[in-house]
Structures are given as C-alpha cells and as structure tokens.
Amino acid sequence: MVELIMDGKQEPKIEKLLAQYPVFTRIDQGKLRCNLTNHELPYKFETVQNYLTTKKFLWEWELHKILEENGQYFEDIGNNLFGCKITMKTISRDPKDLARHLSGKNFQKALAKKEQEAKNAEKEVEDEPMDINFEIKPSVTDEQNSDNSDVSDKESEGANSKKRTLTTKSAKKKVKRKRVA
Structure with a gap:
C-alpha cells in the first residue's frame, strides 16, 4: 500500500473519523473503499466527512448496525x-x-x-443419565435376509400384509412396489 504524507492537522482528524466508522479499508494510490457500498474515495478529511452524510451511506450504516447486533x-x-x-x-x-x-x-x-x-x-440433556456401557449390534442387510429365507412367496405376502398395518405410509408404498416387481 502507498502511504500518504498528510499535514499534521488532517491525519488525526481523519483517523478519528475512520475509527468511528470501521467499514473503510485503505487501498492503493491513497484511496479508501467503503465495505458497505464499495464506493472508493480519496484519503482526505473533507471528502470522507461529506461521504458520511450521503443518503446511501447512512442507509447502509444503519442496516449494518442492526445486522451486527x-x-x-x-x-x-x-x-x-x-x-x-x-x-x-x-x-x-x-x-x-x-x-x-x-x-x-x-x-x-x-x-x-x-x-x-x-x-x-x-x-433435558443435563437430567438425562449417560449410559456408558452400551453395545452396538450389527445390522442385518437385505442380502443376508434373502439368502436365509425359506419362506414361499405366498407366506411372504401374508407377512408383508401384517407388516403393512404397522408401518407408515411411505413404507406402504415400498411394500406395494416390491409386490409388483
């Protein structure tokens, strides 16, 4: 970044102003960029002070304060x-x-x-006791079920109809699709 040599009177004024509004970043060639509006302006006290009173900046600054909180x-x-x-x-x-x-x-x-x-x-989380001694049982996959089943098609349809009464609507749709196939 390029540092500007300003006279001793303006430097503290503009730094105080920029400290009040921390939405400005210094960019090349002695310019400032407003992060709210992406507006670029020269690094001069009068220019920045005038910009801080514009309608667009005031609108975005109020919005920024509300969203920050x-x-x-x-x-x-x-x-x-x-x-x-x-x-x-x-x-x-x-x-x-x-x-x-x-x-x-x-x-x-x-x-x-x-x-x-x-x-x-x-x-509820604090009141709930932690069960440290728990056991994870392996789940049975569909392939193991199909290999071990000795049930005829009619018996499986009967079992499916019994299961259907105990399942949800989405499970019923799956059972119907399996029966058609």
Missing part, C-alpha cells in the same frame, strides 16, 4: 428481502422495517418461546 435472526433471501428465522416472515431490506420487526410483539413472543425451548432442551 441481530444478524443471527435474519437470512438474506435476495431481492432486497430478509427472512426472519424466528417468525418465518419476510422483511424488506430497510433499516426502519427491520427495527420495527425487532421491536414488534410477534417477534418478541417468538423469541421468548425459542429461548424457553432452548433452556428446556438444555435441562
């Missing part, structure tokens, strides 16, 4: 929309809309419910 609740789903992981609603990519959603009744209720579920899950 509450980003774990939102997912970017494109087309200027965010999806809330707590309430399962879509919210506009507008800082005012996000702030309104975060302070809303539905979000607060859903967040409290989610936190309570997490506490209950932790409590």
Whole structure:
C-alpha cells in the first residue's frame, strides 16, 4: 500500500473519523473503499466527512448496525428481502422495517418461546443419565435376509400384509412396489 504524507492537522482528524466508522479499508494510490457500498474515495478529511452524510451511506450504516447486533435472526433471501428465522416472515431490506420487526410483539413472543425451548432442551440433556456401557449390534442387510429365507412367496405376502398395518405410509408404498416387481 502507498502511504500518504498528510499535514499534521488532517491525519488525526481523519483517523478519528475512520475509527468511528470501521467499514473503510485503505487501498492503493491513497484511496479508501467503503465495505458497505464499495464506493472508493480519496484519503482526505473533507471528502470522507461529506461521504458520511450521503443518503446511501447512512442507509447502509444503519442496516449494518442492526445486522451486527441481530444478524443471527435474519437470512438474506435476495431481492432486497430478509427472512426472519424466528417468525418465518419476510422483511424488506430497510433499516426502519427491520427495527420495527425487532421491536414488534410477534417477534418478541417468538423469541421468548425459542429461548424457553432452548433452556428446556438444555435441562433435558443435563437430567438425562449417560449410559456408558452400551453395545452396538450389527445390522442385518437385505442380502443376508434373502439368502436365509425359506419362506414361499405366498407366506411372504401374508407377512408383508401384517407388516403393512404397522408401518407408515411411505413404507406402504415400498411394500406395494416390491409386490409388483
């Protein structure tokens, strides 16, 4: 990177300004790049100060602050929309809309419910005794079953019909497919 020699008065001012807004990176040729808007501007106090008052930067800065604090609740789903992981609603990519959603009744209720579920899950895990002496039994594969079966086709159909009453719908579909084949 190229270091600029600035007069002694401007250097501390611009450094203070950049410390307040840590979204700028220094690039070649004495320029700064805003990480929020990808805007490049010269490394001058007046220019940076003017840029910090633009509508686009202020919009992105507010959005950045909200997402920095509450980003774990939102997912970017494109087309200027965010999806809330707590309430399962879509919210506009507008800082005012996000702030309104975060302070809303539905979000607060859903967040409290989610936190309570997490506490209950932790409590259940703590209360559950650990069984250290467990045994893993090898599973029987379909090939071993087909080699060891001495049952006729009619008997297997009868067994399949009995099994069918005890299985789920997806298992019923599998049994029907096997019978047709």
